[in-house]
Amino acid sequence: MAEKNDFTGLKLSEEVTNRLKEEFPTLIALATTPPDEVVRRCEINRRSAETAVLKARKLIGMSEPITAAELLQQRLIKPHLTTSSQQLDEILGGGIHVGALTEFSGSFSTGKTQLAFQLCINVQLSVEEGGLDGTALFIDTENTFSPARVAEMAYPFTKDPSLFLKKIFVSRAYNTDHQIQIVSKADKLIEKNEVRLIIVDSMASHFRAEFPGKDNLPRRQQTLMSHAEDLQRLSEAFELAVVTTNQILGNPDSLFTGESNLSPALGFAWGHRPTHRILLRKSRGTARIARIFDSPELAEREAVFHITSQGIRDGPPLDY
């Protein structure tokens, strides 16, 4: 297989090769991008873009199917990202998966953002410690990223939390267009900084605000789908974990009686995009319950975790 960023194997003109290299840090990033997008980003003609994408796919062995046995082998060696709760990791099949989209939905204060912060710390740990030895990109659509709270969660690992804060790239997204742009331009940042986790907290807020009502639904779905595809592409091309949060629609009271009236926002079309969907609800005090409710390989199980001052944990804080 070709070296991941050896573009000379494409055997294209120097000018075209240079433009491709400027936009795409690796062959796999190029190979997984639709040709139209390559035309737009590199300002080359459609034929060159098609050739480049086809050749890149061939060079990295993407053109032929692989057997399910090989696929299993590839999956087995992929590390998982710990949530800091053994119970939650267990129902997730070892932790958050790389190469996939994982969605946490829940009403306010169910721990979506706290979990996201914890993952930004954990991704920096070694694989032996449950991390991915990488950095995080946090796309903040609600202006709720709190460096002080993240620092508090880093203290169990270090005397100097700034070491962890320096490896979390925070992009405040002001609207859907901005949110989409951050993701579609992320290739270089990811490659340069070894980003292994992308958080979108929350996926829903700008989309729901900017495309209200039934009339806007088709346009919203289309925009959302292409955004989801971009995220999926990054997760596979760079072997990283994507975690999105989502709001809940329905009667919040039913959180305490069952979830029959509740469903994550953004509708059915979006619902098919995350690989694993987890619903969070409040329990007593610091306890939260996570339930897997849609996954191609994980059973519908529940786990209890706690939000403590140190971060996500299996048990309640000692002074509780």
Ligand SMILES: Nc1ncnc2c1ncn2[C@@H]1O[C@H](COP(=O)(O)OP(=O)(O)OP(=O)(O)O)[C@@H](O)[C@H]1O
């Ligand atoms: N420093 C802290 N120590 C302990 N618990 C904390 C701390 N900071 C926040 N929490 C707890 O975390 C909970 C809020 O969780 P989080 O911010 O993840 O909610 P959310 O699910 O993202 O909600 P929203 O939909 O409003 O964004 C609150 O119950 C709060 O008490």
Ligand SMILES: [Mg+2]
């Ligand atoms: Mg939140």
